[in-house]
Amino acid sequence: MVDRIHSDQTRLSKSPLFFIASVGFGCYLGWGMLGSSPSLLSPVIAQTVSRTAIGDGAERVVWMLAIAVLGLWAFAKRHTNFSRKPISVAAGIFTAGGTIAIYATGALDAENILTPSLSQLPIALSSLYILLWGEQLCLLNGKQALQCVLIASFISFAMVVFCSALPPAAQAAAQIAAPVFSSAALLCLEAKRPDREPELISENAPKFPLRAFVGIGLFGVIVVLLQSFSEGKTDQPNELLWVIAGLIVNAALFLASIASPKEIKASFLSKLVLPLLVISAFFVFATDFGQQNVEVFAIGCSWIYLRLFTWIIWRIGALSSNVPPMSVIAIGQLILTAGTIAGGTIHTAMTDFGASQLMTIAFICILGILVAMFFLDTRYVAELADGPVPFDPEDRAICERCVDNATAKYGLSGQERAIALMLVRGDDNDSIQNELVIATNTLRTHLRNMYKKTDAHSREDLVLLLRSLTHHK
Incomplete structure (x- = not known):
C-alpha cells in the first residue's frame, strides 16, 4: 500500500487536482459552517438553517452509525478493489436532499407532515464525507495535506461571510449546492486516479495510534467545556468573532507554510495545543461580567486549531497504521465525537452540582497538561509522523x-x-x-x-x- 500512496501523492500534488481537492473539501466544511452560524444569515431562514447542524438526537446516532459502518466495510474490503464513486454520490444525494427537505419543511410550514427530526435524518449521512476527504488527505504529502486543510477551512469561513451578504433564497441555494460540489470534486478525483491495485497491509506496520486519537478526543472535551462556560454568560453568542478567528488562524498558518522552506511538522503544531488552552481558560474565567470579545476570539482560535490539528493527526495515524485509512479515520471521528459529547455532559454535571470556579479551572488545566504532555506529546507525534517510509522504485x-x-x-x-x-x-x-x-x-x-x-x-x-x-x- 505504501508504494500506491506514494505514487498517488505525486499525482494529487499537481494542479489542478490539488485545487479541486481543496475546494471540494472546503465545500463540505462550508456546508457544516453555514449550519453552525444561523445568526449570521438572514433571520427569515435562521431557524431553518440551524436545523442543518447535526444535533444530539436521532440524527447524531445515524451520523455515527454511518461512520462506523463505512469504516468496518473499508476494513473488510482492505484486500480488494472497490470504487468510492457510489459512496460519494450517496453522500451528495442525502446531504443535499436532506438540506432541501429541511428548507422545504420550514418554507411550507409542513412540520405536521415532516417533523424537523425526521427531515434531519438524511443529512446525517454527511458524515461519509469525513472518511472520503480524510482518505484524500492521505494521498498528499505532509506540506500539501496541511495546505489543503487550511485552504478548505478558510473557504468554509469565507462561505459564511459571503452568504451573509446574499438574500435568503441565495443563502439556502448556496448551502444546498455545497455538498453537490463536494461530491463532484470527489468524483473528479476518483476518475483521475489510476486503477487501484489490491491493498496489502503490511503486518509489520506500526500499531494503531490510539494514544494520539484519545488525545484529540480529550482536546475536544476541553474546547467544549470552555465554549459552554463562555456561552453560559450570554444569550447571544458572538458567532461573527468565531468566523473572524477562523479566517485569521487559517490565513496565518497558510502563509507560514508558504514562507517556510521546510515542512511545518505535526510535532511543531502539537506545541501550540497547551498555550492555546491555557490562554482560552484564562480569558473565560478571568471575568464574571458577561461574555467578552477577547474570550470568544480565544476559544474560536482553539476550536479552529482543534479542527485543523485533528485532520493532520488522523492523516498521520492512517499512514502509520496497519489499518485502511477510512477505518482509521472512522475510529478517530468516533473518539472525537465521544469527547465532545463527554464535554457537554461534564459541563452539565459541574453546573448542576455547583462546582466552584477554582475546581473547574483546575480540572481543565490538569486535563490540558495531560493532553499536551502525554497524549499529544511532541516527541510521540514526531515518531508517529516519521514512522512510514514512502517507497520510491528509483531509490x-x-x-x-x-x-x-x-x-x-x-x-x-x-x-x-x-x-x-x-x-x-x-x-x-x-x-x-x-x-x-x-x-x-x-x-x-x-x-x-x-x-x-x-x-x-x-x-x-x-x-x-x-x-x-x-x-x-
Whole structure:
C-alpha cells in the first residue's frame, strides 16, 4: 500500500487536482459552517438553517452509525478493489436532499407532515464525507495535506461571510449546492486516479495510534467545556468573532507554510495545543461580567486549531497504521465525537452540582497538561509522523532495504533475492530473464517458490508485500 500512496501523492500534488481537492473539501466544511452560524444569515431562514447542524438526537446516532459502518466495510474490503464513486454520490444525494427537505419543511410550514427530526435524518449521512476527504488527505504529502486543510477551512469561513451578504433564497441555494460540489470534486478525483491495485497491509506496520486519537478526543472535551462556560454568560453568542478567528488562524498558518522552506511538522503544531488552552481558560474565567470579545476570539482560535490539528493527526495515524485509512479515520471521528459529547455532559454535571470556579479551572488545566504532555506529546507525534517510509522504485537504497528485509524474514535464496530486487524495481519478466539469463520455466519456478514462502497469491501481491517492507525491523 505504501508504494500506491506514494505514487498517488505525486499525482494529487499537481494542479489542478490539488485545487479541486481543496475546494471540494472546503465545500463540505462550508456546508457544516453555514449550519453552525444561523445568526449570521438572514433571520427569515435562521431557524431553518440551524436545523442543518447535526444535533444530539436521532440524527447524531445515524451520523455515527454511518461512520462506523463505512469504516468496518473499508476494513473488510482492505484486500480488494472497490470504487468510492457510489459512496460519494450517496453522500451528495442525502446531504443535499436532506438540506432541501429541511428548507422545504420550514418554507411550507409542513412540520405536521415532516417533523424537523425526521427531515434531519438524511443529512446525517454527511458524515461519509469525513472518511472520503480524510482518505484524500492521505494521498498528499505532509506540506500539501496541511495546505489543503487550511485552504478548505478558510473557504468554509469565507462561505459564511459571503452568504451573509446574499438574500435568503441565495443563502439556502448556496448551502444546498455545497455538498453537490463536494461530491463532484470527489468524483473528479476518483476518475483521475489510476486503477487501484489490491491493498496489502503490511503486518509489520506500526500499531494503531490510539494514544494520539484519545488525545484529540480529550482536546475536544476541553474546547467544549470552555465554549459552554463562555456561552453560559450570554444569550447571544458572538458567532461573527468565531468566523473572524477562523479566517485569521487559517490565513496565518497558510502563509507560514508558504514562507517556510521546510515542512511545518505535526510535532511543531502539537506545541501550540497547551498555550492555546491555557490562554482560552484564562480569558473565560478571568471575568464574571458577561461574555467578552477577547474570550470568544480565544476559544474560536482553539476550536479552529482543534479542527485543523485533528485532520493532520488522523492523516498521520492512517499512514502509520496497519489499518485502511477510512477505518482509521472512522475510529478517530468516533473518539472525537465521544469527547465532545463527554464535554457537554461534564459541563452539565459541574453546573448542576455547583462546582466552584477554582475546581473547574483546575480540572481543565490538569486535563490540558495531560493532553499536551502525554497524549499529544511532541516527541510521540514526531515518531508517529516519521514512522512510514514512502517507497520510491528509483531509490536503490530503499529497494535494497525491502529485499534485505524480505530475505531475512522469508529466507529467500540468492537467486530469489535477485528476482525480488528486480520485481521491487518494477521490471517485467522479459527484463528479469535477460538480466539473470534464465529460462521462462525457471523464472516461474522461482516465483512459485516465493509465493509459497511469503504466502502471496499473485505477482501483484508479492510486489506489494516486498515494497511494504521499507520500515521492517
